Amino acid sequence: MPIALITGSSGFIGQHVLAQFPAFGWTAIGLARNPNKCRPEVLRNGSQVVQDPGNYDGFCDLLHELHPDVIIHLATRYIKDHKPSDIPDLIRSNIAYGAELLEAMRSCGVQRLVIAGTTWQHHLVDDEQYVPSNFYAATKQAFEDLVRWYVDACGFSAIALRLTDTYGPDDPRRKLFTLLQEAAQSGEPLRMSPGEQLLDPLFVDDAVAAFAVAAHRILQVDHRFEIYRVTPGQPRKLRDIVTLWCQITGKTPTIMWGGVPYREREVMRPWTGGKVLPGWKPAVSLEEGIRRCWKQQT
Amino acid sequence: MPIALITGSSGFIGQHVLAQFPAFGWTAIGLARNPNKCRPEVLRNGSQVVQDPGNYDGFCDLLHELHPDVIIHLATRYIKDHKPSDIPDLIRSNIAYGAELLEAMRSCGVQRLVIAGTTWQHHLVDDEQYVPSNFYAATKQAFEDLVRWYVDACGFSAIALRLTDTYGPDDPRRKLFTLLQEAAQSGEPLRMSPGEQLLDPLFVDDAVAAFAVAAHRILQVDHRFEIYRVTPGQPRKLRDIVTLWCQITGKTPTIMWGGVPYREREVMRPWTGGKVLPGWKPAVSLEEGIRRCWKQQT
Numbered sequence: 001m002p003i004a005l006i007t008g009s010s011g012f013i014g015q016h017v018l019a020q021f022p023a024f025g026w027t028a029i030g031l032a033r034n035p036n037k038c039r040p041e042v043l044r045n046g047s048q049v050v051q052d053p054g055n056y057d058g059f060c061d062l063l064h065e066l067h068p069d070v071i072i073h074l075a076t077r078y079i080k081d082h083k084p085s086d087i088p089d090l091i092r093s094n095i096a097y098g099a100e101l102l103e104a105m106r107s108c109g110v111q112r113l114v115i116a117g118t119t120w121q122h123h124l125v126d127d128e129q130y131v132p133s134n135f136y137a138a139t140k141q142a143f144e145d146l147v148r149w150y151v152d153a154c155g156f157s158a159i160a161l162r163l164t165d166t167y168g169p170d171d172p173r174r175k176l177f178t179l180l181q182e183a184a185q186s187g188e189p190l191r192m193s194p195g196e197q198l199l200d201p202l203f204v205d206d207a208v209a210a211f212a213v214a215a216h217r218i219l220q221v222d223h224r225f226e227i228y229r230v231t232p233g234q235p236r237k238l239r240d241i242v243t244l245w246c247q248i249t250g251k252t253p254t255i256m257w258g259g260v261p262y263r264e265r266e267v268m269r270p271w272t273g274g275k276v277l278p279g280w281k282p283a284v285s286l287e288e289g290i291r292r293c294w295k296q297q298t
Numbered sequence: 299m300p301i302a303l304i305t306g307s308s309g310f311i312g313q314h315v316l317a318q319f320p321a322f323g324w325t326a327i328g329l330a331r332n333p334n335k336c337r338p339e340v341l342r343n344g345s346q347v348v349q350d351p352g353n354y355d356g357f358c359d360l361l362h363e364l365h366p367d368v369i370i371h372l373a374t375r376y377i378k379d380h381k382p383s384d385i386p387d388l389i390r391s392n393i394a395y396g397a398e399l400l401e402a403m404r405s406c407g408v409q410r411l412v413i414a415g416t417t418w419q420h421h422l423v424d425d426e427q428y429v430p431s432n433f434y435a436a437t438k439q440a441f442e443d444l445v446r447w448y449v450d451a452c453g454f455s456a457i458a459l460r461l462t463d464t465y466g467p468d469d470p471r472r473k474l475f476t477l478l479q480e481a482a483q484s485g486e487p488l489r490m491s492p493g494e495q496l497l498d499p500l501f502v503d504d505a506v507a508a509f510a511v512a513a514h515r516i517l518q519v520d521h522r523f524e525i526y527r528v529t530p531g532q533p534r535k536l537r538d539i540v541t542l543w544c545q546i547t548g549k550t551p552t553i554m555w556g557g558v559p560y561r562e563r564e565v566m567r568p569w570t571g572g573k574v575l576p577g578w579k580p581a582v583s584l585e586e587g588i589r590r591c592w593k594q595q596t
Contacts, residue, residue: 056382084354084401091397095440096389103382123450130443131450138447142393142440145428149436152421152429153563265451 003027004215005068007101008075009049010037012171013116016204017072017211018047024212029066031075039170054097059104070215071105073098073115078173081263082135094139099146106154113158114214115147119231119271121162128273133265144227151225159214159221161277164231164270167289168204169296176238177293180245183253191259193266195239200231200270203289206282213280228277234286235270241286248290302513303366304328305399306373307347308335310469311414314502315370315509316345322510327364329373337468352395357402368513369403371396371413376471379561380433392437397444404452411456412512413445417529417569419460426571431563442525449523457512457519459575462529462568465587466502467594474536475591478543481551489557491564493537498529498568501587504580511578526575532584533568539584546588 004021008014009030015038021028022045031052032038038049052075053059077093079086098115105111117140120133132138150156167177183190210230217226236244239257246252262268284292302319306312307328317340319326329350330336336347350373351357375391377384396413403409415438418431430436448454465475481488508528515524534542537555544550560566582590 056385084405087354087397087401088394091389091394095393096386099385099389103385107382130446132443132447134451135444135447138444141446142443145430145439145443146433146436148428148439149430149433153432 001025001027002069002219003029003066004070004072005062005066006030006072006074007052008032008073010034011074011076012168012173013166013204013207014074015039015042015170016168016208017074018042018049019045020205020208021212022046026212026215029068031062056100056104059101060107063104063108063110068110070112070114070218071101071110072211072215073101073113076116079136080134090135090139094136095143095146098143102146102150105156106150111154111156112218113147113156114211114218115144115158115160117144117160117162119162119164119229120267122271122273123265123267125269125271126273133267148225151223155223157218157221157223158225159218160225160227161210161214161230162227162271162274163207163210164200164202166202166204166207167293169293171204176241177245177290180242180253181251181297183255184251187254189254189256189259191256193238193260193262194258195237195242197238197262197266197268198235198270199238199241200233200235201241201286201289202230202232203282203284206232206284209283210277210280213277217279227274229271229274230277230280231270232282233276236286244286245290248287249294299323299325300367300517301325301327301364302368302370303360303364304370304372305350306330306371308332309372309374310466310471311464311502311505312372313337313340313468314466314506315372316340316347317343318503318506319510320344324510324513327366352398354398354402357399358405361402361406361408366408368410368412368516369399369408370509370513371399371411374414377434378432388433388437392434393441393444396441400444400448403454404448409452409454410516411445411454412509412516413442413456413458415439415442415458415460417460417462417527418565420569420571421563421565423567423569424571431565446523449521453521455516455519455521456523457516458523458525459508459512459528460525460569460572461505461508462498462500464500464502464505465591467591469502474539475543475588478540478551479549479595481553482549485552487552487554487557489554491536491558491560492556493535493540495536495560495564495566496533496568497536497539498531498533499539499584499587500528500530501580501582504530504582507581508575508578511575515577525572527569527572528575528578529568530580531574534584542584543588546585547592
């Protein structure tokens with residue numbers, strides 16, 4: 001079986017990739033700064049997780065030892081609205097870390113790479129052009145510019161996926177469904193924006209499937225840098241998603257719609273530009289996804 | 299007079315900008331990690347150089363104190379062919395440093411910026427597309443991706459200049475004319491590539507004039523990111539440039555043409571894509587530029 005080396009494997013998507021990649025025909029080896037953060041069930045299928053060295057020399061040792069066929073680069077620092085003090089860590093995690101990894105790949109002859117980007121690299125909805133919604137998205141684009149050199153000058157092949165917001169069981173991030181559940185439990189009203197923005201949430205299993213499709217594809221693609229959109233293509237208003245969640249869970253949190261204004265530079269419609277990853281389509285509807293999240297929590 | 303704050307002001311171009319910007323109607327204040335590196339004559343016209351804090355808090359203090367109208371961001375780490383050990387410093391100097399500066403500008407309401415890029419961001423000669431000639435050029439492009447967010451989301455105005463190779467008096471970098479002089483002096487043969495590549499060297503005073511034109515322009519341009527080529531547009535073969543140098547200086551270094559192969563990914567023709575900076579044209583011919591370099595050295 002081909003070997004996939006996965007960075008950021010103790011993160012939300014990373015753990016699901018580790019857990020599910022063997023079923024897609026891969027030997028999966030994860031890197032994590034703290035391997036103990038991985039839930040034990042993630043490793044039941046034979047996947048491993050090892051200490052992330054985080055620097056060029058350490059990456060070289062690992063690549064020489066493991067001979068991975070593909071790197072799935074998921075390690076990232078995600079901050080929707082950054083503060084000045086976040087800048088050094090955003091640069092280090094989203095650019096510098098990956099640059100050391102790329103350079104180690106070059107030195108060790110490992111040349112195939114799948115990276116995770118965000119639809120927020122395209123604030124103009126219908127356009128392929130780079131216009132970042134936030135600084136986080138800008139760091140993703142900046143890293144891709146470094147990748148470009150390794151593809152053009154060093155014979156690498158790379159696929160960058162542009163993912164929309166992901167959700168699923170075991171998400172440690174405080175996102176919509178968690179907030180709704182907390183509000184239902186506490187009885188405290190939840191202040192939200194007016195809620196007219198369209199969202200297109202991606203269930204984590206569908207995200208994992210996209211990485212598997214991209215990993216297989218990159219084995220056959222030589223010396224190219226391909227960029228694909230990974231979105232379900234079923235945008236709905238935030239308000240309607242909340243209504244759906246309430247129907248499925250039977251919970252009735254108190255929502256104060258318009259209790260906070262839209263964020264500056266709120267994304268009102270999800271990106272529809274670019275090309276969808278060939279061979280991938282979403283398998284989990286929003287209804288089913290919410291059900292699975294809820295079932296896992298109760 | 300408007301105030302220009304210049305990063306990297308102890309570098310080759312930076313010192314010439316400090317020395318000449320007052321003549322273009324600017325108060326020039328330079329930042330340098332080591333202000334003593336600036337030659338004393340650079341500061342004779344009233345320009346100042348201060349300690350570069352190199353981080354967000356320090357930049358904020360300076361911007362609050364100085365209220366610059368424009369930042370001329372020249373600080374850079376230039377490495378034509380990098381080694382793995384160069385990666386951290388290239389990321390730090392060419393991306394992370396500038397990110398802290400951008401964030402301080404955002405916090406302090408300083409929104410006008412001119413940055414120095416390279417024609418090597420366009421390895422495909424006739425095209426506007428980003429295709430980096432080397433990793434250094436990739437870091438320049440990556441930084442521009444960050445700038446893009448500050449322009450689109452924070453109301454900044456920026457001009458990025460794409461400069462071709464610069465030359466001039468007081469260049470501490472070991473480049474062509476220095477090597478020729480050393481070879482003439484030592485009598486040792488100088489091994490060079492076959493020498494058929496076309497170069498379009500930019501005299502440093504013409505580079506300074508381009509920054510002055512861009513600095514004036516950015517005072518009048520709102521909320522835009524403009525990118526311009528700054529090249530003399532007089533490409534000549536390396537061999538012919540060496541012949542010209544020998545004619546002007548009367549020196550006869552021994553050149554072994556083809557003594558070394560072309561570099562991997564040698565740039566054989568200078569970039570001709572994009573738009574030339576409006577209002578700028580080169581004033582110093584290559585003949586005159588070589589004469590001035592030579593005169594200053596003898």
